Amino acid sequence: SYVLTQPPSVSVAPGQTAKITCGGNDIGIKTVHWYQQKPGQAPVLVVYDDSVRPSGIPERFSGSNSGNTATLIITWVEAGDEADYYCQVWDSSSGRQAVFGGGSTLTVL
Amino acid sequence: EVQLVQSGAEVTKPGESLKISCKGSGYNFTNYWIGWVRQMPGKGLEWMGIVYPGDSDTKYSPSFEGQVSISVDKSISTAYLQWNSLKASDTAIYFCARLPFTAVTTIYGSTWYGFDAFDMWGQGTLVTVS
Secondary structure, three states: OOOOEOOOEEEEOOOOOEEEEEEOOOHHHOOOEEEEEOOOOOOEEEEEOOOEOOOOOOOOEEEEEEOOEEEEEEOOOOHHHOEEEEEEEEEOEOEOEEEEOOOEEEEEO | OOEEEEOOOEEEOOOOOEEEEEEEEOOOHHHOEEEEEEEOOOOOEEEEEEEEOOOOEEEEOOOOEOOEEEEEEHHHOEEEEEEOOOOHHHOEEEEEEEEOEEEEEOOOOOEEEEEOOOOEEOOOEEEEEO
16 A cells, blocks of 8 residues: 655744655655644645645745655644644555555654 | 534444434535544544545555445535444544545546545544543
Protein backbone atom coordinates (compact mmCIF):
# COMPACT_ATOMS: atom_id res chain seq x y z
CA SER A 1 0.00 0.00 0.00
CA TYR A 2 1.03 3.59 -0.56
CA VAL A 3 2.87 5.32 2.28
CA LEU A 4 3.07 9.04 3.04
CA THR A 5 5.88 10.20 5.31
CA GLN A 6 5.74 13.46 7.28
CA PRO A 7 8.17 14.85 9.85
CA PRO A 8 6.64 14.45 13.33
CA SER A 9 7.33 18.05 14.25
CA VAL A 10 8.16 21.39 12.67
CA SER A 11 9.05 24.51 14.66
CA VAL A 12 9.12 28.07 13.44
CA ALA A 13 9.20 31.54 14.94
CA PRO A 14 6.28 33.91 14.47
CA GLY A 15 6.46 35.78 11.19
CA GLN A 16 8.66 33.17 9.58
CA THR A 17 7.77 30.61 6.91
CA ALA A 18 6.92 27.02 7.82
CA LYS A 19 7.36 24.22 5.33
CA ILE A 20 5.80 20.85 6.12
CA THR A 21 6.78 18.04 3.80
CA CYS A 22 4.94 14.91 2.73
CA GLY A 23 7.03 12.25 1.05
CA GLY A 24 5.74 9.46 -1.15
CA ASN A 25 6.88 7.46 -4.16
CA ASP A 26 6.20 9.62 -7.23
CA ILE A 27 3.79 11.72 -5.20
CA GLY A 28 4.19 14.39 -7.86
CA ILE A 29 1.85 12.47 -10.14
CA LYS A 30 -0.82 12.32 -7.45
CA THR A 31 -3.08 15.05 -6.12
CA VAL A 32 -2.30 16.05 -2.55
CA HIS A 33 -4.66 17.53 0.02
CA TRP A 34 -3.72 19.09 3.37
CA TYR A 35 -5.73 19.28 6.60
CA GLN A 36 -5.19 21.31 9.77
CA GLN A 37 -6.33 19.90 13.10
CA LYS A 38 -6.20 21.96 16.26
CA PRO A 39 -6.45 20.23 19.66
CA GLY A 40 -9.93 18.99 20.41
CA GLN A 41 -11.27 19.98 17.00
CA ALA A 42 -12.15 18.27 13.75
CA PRO A 43 -9.73 18.53 10.81
CA VAL A 44 -10.16 21.42 8.41
CA LEU A 45 -9.16 21.35 4.75
CA VAL A 46 -6.54 24.07 4.14
CA VAL A 47 -5.14 23.14 0.71
CA TYR A 48 -6.53 20.83 -1.95
CA ASP A 49 -5.38 19.71 -5.38
CA ASP A 50 -1.74 20.36 -4.39
CA SER A 51 -2.01 24.14 -4.12
CA VAL A 52 -5.59 25.42 -4.07
CA ARG A 53 -7.00 27.18 -1.02
CA PRO A 54 -10.64 26.60 -0.04
CA SER A 55 -12.78 29.63 0.58
CA GLY A 56 -11.96 31.21 3.93
CA ILE A 57 -8.40 29.90 4.19
CA PRO A 58 -5.82 32.71 4.40
CA GLU A 59 -3.51 33.35 1.47
CA ARG A 60 -0.63 32.54 3.80
CA PHE A 61 -1.35 28.86 3.14
CA SER A 62 -0.09 27.36 -0.10
CA GLY A 63 1.25 24.09 -1.42
CA SER A 64 3.51 22.52 -3.98
CA ASN A 65 4.03 19.00 -5.27
CA SER A 66 6.81 17.54 -7.38
CA GLY A 67 8.86 14.40 -7.62
CA ASN A 68 8.70 12.50 -4.36
CA THR A 69 7.74 15.41 -2.09
CA ALA A 70 4.69 17.58 -1.54
CA THR A 71 5.01 20.63 0.67
CA LEU A 72 2.58 22.74 2.66
CA ILE A 73 3.90 26.27 2.98
CA ILE A 74 2.67 28.69 5.62
CA THR A 75 4.06 32.20 5.35
CA TRP A 76 3.98 34.82 8.10
CA VAL A 77 3.26 32.13 10.68
CA GLU A 78 1.03 33.15 13.58
CA ALA A 79 0.50 31.58 16.99
CA GLY A 80 -2.94 30.49 15.82
CA ASP A 81 -1.36 28.26 13.19
CA GLU A 82 -0.14 25.85 15.87
CA ALA A 83 -1.80 22.57 14.99
CA ASP A 84 -1.31 19.12 13.53
CA TYR A 85 -1.16 19.02 9.75
CA TYR A 86 -1.94 15.95 7.64
CA CYS A 87 -1.37 15.29 3.95
CA GLN A 88 -3.68 12.94 2.05
CA VAL A 89 -3.83 11.33 -1.37
CA TRP A 90 -5.99 8.78 -3.15
CA ASP A 91 -4.15 5.62 -4.10
CA SER A 92 -5.46 3.53 -6.98
CA SER A 93 -2.83 0.79 -6.87
CA SER A 94 -5.06 -1.43 -4.73
CA GLY A 95 -8.54 -0.14 -5.38
CA ARG A 96 -9.54 3.35 -4.36
CA GLN A 97 -7.95 4.01 -1.00
CA ALA A 98 -7.51 7.27 0.87
CA VAL A 99 -4.09 7.50 2.49
CA PHE A 100 -3.15 9.97 5.21
CA GLY A 101 0.34 10.93 6.27
CA GLY A 102 1.25 10.41 9.90
CA GLY A 103 0.83 14.08 10.68
CA SER A 104 3.19 16.90 11.60
CA THR A 105 2.86 19.08 14.68
CA LEU A 106 3.62 22.71 13.95
CA THR A 107 4.98 24.57 16.95
CA VAL A 108 5.22 28.35 16.88
CA LEU A 109 8.15 29.30 19.08
CA GLU B 1 -25.73 26.26 7.05
CA VAL B 2 -23.87 23.43 5.39
CA GLN B 3 -22.82 20.95 8.08
CA LEU B 4 -22.36 17.38 9.21
CA VAL B 5 -23.62 16.68 12.71
CA GLN B 6 -22.56 13.47 14.41
CA SER B 7 -24.21 11.58 17.21
CA GLY B 8 -22.98 11.99 20.77
CA ALA B 9 -20.25 10.28 22.73
CA GLU B 10 -20.71 6.61 23.58
CA VAL B 11 -19.38 4.48 26.43
CA THR B 12 -19.75 0.77 25.80
CA LYS B 13 -18.37 -2.59 26.88
CA PRO B 14 -16.28 -5.06 24.89
CA GLY B 15 -18.42 -7.37 22.81
CA GLU B 16 -21.31 -4.94 22.52
CA SER B 17 -22.65 -3.58 19.25
CA LEU B 18 -22.84 0.09 18.36
CA LYS B 19 -24.07 2.32 15.54
CA ILE B 20 -23.07 5.98 15.30
CA SER B 21 -24.51 8.49 12.87
CA CYS B 22 -23.62 11.50 10.74
CA LYS B 23 -26.41 13.76 9.46
CA GLY B 24 -25.84 16.14 6.60
CA SER B 25 -27.77 19.36 6.13
CA GLY B 26 -27.67 22.48 4.00
CA TYR B 27 -26.66 20.68 0.80
CA ASN B 28 -27.83 17.92 -1.54
CA PHE B 29 -26.81 14.85 0.47
CA THR B 30 -26.74 12.56 -2.57
CA ASN B 31 -24.27 14.77 -4.44
CA TYR B 32 -21.33 13.75 -2.24
CA TRP B 33 -19.84 10.60 -0.81
CA ILE B 34 -19.44 10.41 3.00
CA GLY B 35 -16.23 9.08 4.52
CA TRP B 36 -15.37 7.82 7.99
CA VAL B 37 -12.01 8.46 9.63
CA ARG B 38 -10.66 7.07 12.92
CA GLN B 39 -8.38 8.90 15.31
CA MET B 40 -7.10 6.82 18.19
CA PRO B 41 -6.01 8.66 21.34
CA GLY B 42 -2.98 10.81 20.59
CA LYS B 43 -2.62 9.39 17.10
CA GLY B 44 -3.15 10.41 13.49
CA LEU B 45 -6.00 10.09 11.03
CA GLU B 46 -6.89 6.70 9.54
CA TRP B 47 -9.29 6.30 6.62
CA MET B 48 -11.92 3.64 7.24
CA GLY B 49 -14.18 3.79 4.21
CA ILE B 50 -16.72 5.76 2.21
CA VAL B 51 -20.37 5.42 1.21
CA TYR B 52 -22.32 6.98 -1.64
CA PRO B 53 -25.82 8.04 -0.57
CA GLY B 54 -27.09 7.81 -4.14
CA ASP B 55 -26.91 4.01 -4.32
CA SER B 56 -25.30 2.96 -0.99
CA ASP B 57 -22.10 1.89 -2.77
CA THR B 58 -19.32 1.43 -0.22
CA LYS B 59 -15.55 1.18 -0.33
CA TYR B 60 -13.53 0.06 2.68
CA SER B 61 -9.95 0.32 3.77
CA PRO B 62 -8.45 -3.19 3.93
CA SER B 63 -7.60 -2.42 7.55
CA PHE B 64 -11.27 -2.02 8.45
CA GLU B 65 -13.13 -4.28 6.01
CA GLY B 66 -14.99 -6.92 7.96
CA GLN B 67 -14.46 -5.00 11.21
CA VAL B 68 -17.08 -2.30 10.68
CA SER B 69 -20.09 -1.68 8.49
CA ILE B 70 -20.80 1.60 6.73
CA SER B 71 -24.33 2.37 5.58
CA VAL B 72 -26.57 5.27 4.65
CA ASP B 73 -30.22 6.30 4.68
CA LYS B 74 -30.61 8.98 2.06
CA SER B 75 -34.21 9.65 3.04
CA ILE B 76 -32.95 11.27 6.25
CA SER B 77 -29.53 12.39 4.93
CA THR B 78 -27.70 10.23 7.45
CA ALA B 79 -24.68 7.96 7.21
CA TYR B 80 -23.80 5.31 9.77
CA LEU B 81 -20.79 3.47 11.14
CA GLN B 82 -21.55 0.22 12.91
CA TRP B 83 -19.75 -2.41 14.95
CA ASN B 84 -21.14 -5.85 15.83
CA SER B 85 -18.63 -6.64 18.57
CA LEU B 86 -16.52 -3.83 19.95
CA LYS B 87 -13.02 -4.23 21.32
CA ALA B 88 -11.10 -2.00 23.69
CA SER B 89 -8.86 -1.10 20.75
CA ASP B 90 -11.88 0.51 19.03
CA THR B 91 -11.67 3.35 21.57
CA ALA B 92 -11.18 6.44 19.42
CA ILE B 93 -12.78 9.54 17.97
CA TYR B 94 -14.59 8.84 14.73
CA PHE B 95 -15.09 11.61 12.20
CA CYS B 96 -17.36 11.67 9.19
CA ALA B 97 -16.45 13.90 6.26
CA ARG B 98 -18.00 14.99 3.00
CA LEU B 99 -16.29 13.90 -0.20
CA PRO B 100 -16.85 15.61 -3.57
CA PHE B 101 -16.35 13.44 -6.61
CA THR B 102 -16.43 13.18 -10.37
CA ALA B 103 -18.22 10.26 -12.02
CA VAL B 104 -17.27 9.00 -15.46
CA THR B 105 -19.09 6.23 -17.28
CA THR B 106 -16.61 4.07 -19.14
CA ILE B 107 -17.12 2.53 -22.56
CA TYR B 108 -17.77 -0.74 -20.74
CA GLY B 109 -20.72 0.77 -18.91
CA SER B 110 -19.08 0.84 -15.50
CA THR B 111 -18.63 4.01 -13.45
CA TRP B 112 -15.24 5.36 -12.46
CA TYR B 113 -15.14 7.78 -9.55
CA GLY B 114 -12.55 10.47 -9.14
CA PHE B 115 -12.43 11.56 -5.52
CA ASP B 116 -11.42 14.99 -4.28
CA ALA B 117 -10.53 16.17 -0.78
CA PHE B 118 -12.70 15.74 2.29
CA ASP B 119 -14.04 19.27 2.22
CA MET B 120 -16.17 19.33 5.36
CA TRP B 121 -15.99 17.33 8.57
CA GLY B 122 -18.34 16.43 11.37
CA GLN B 123 -17.45 17.33 14.93
CA GLY B 124 -16.41 13.77 15.78
CA THR B 125 -17.89 11.07 17.99
CA LEU B 126 -15.86 9.73 20.91
CA VAL B 127 -16.35 6.01 21.38
CA THR B 128 -14.98 4.54 24.60
CA VAL B 129 -14.93 0.77 24.98
CA SER B 130 -14.15 -0.31 28.51
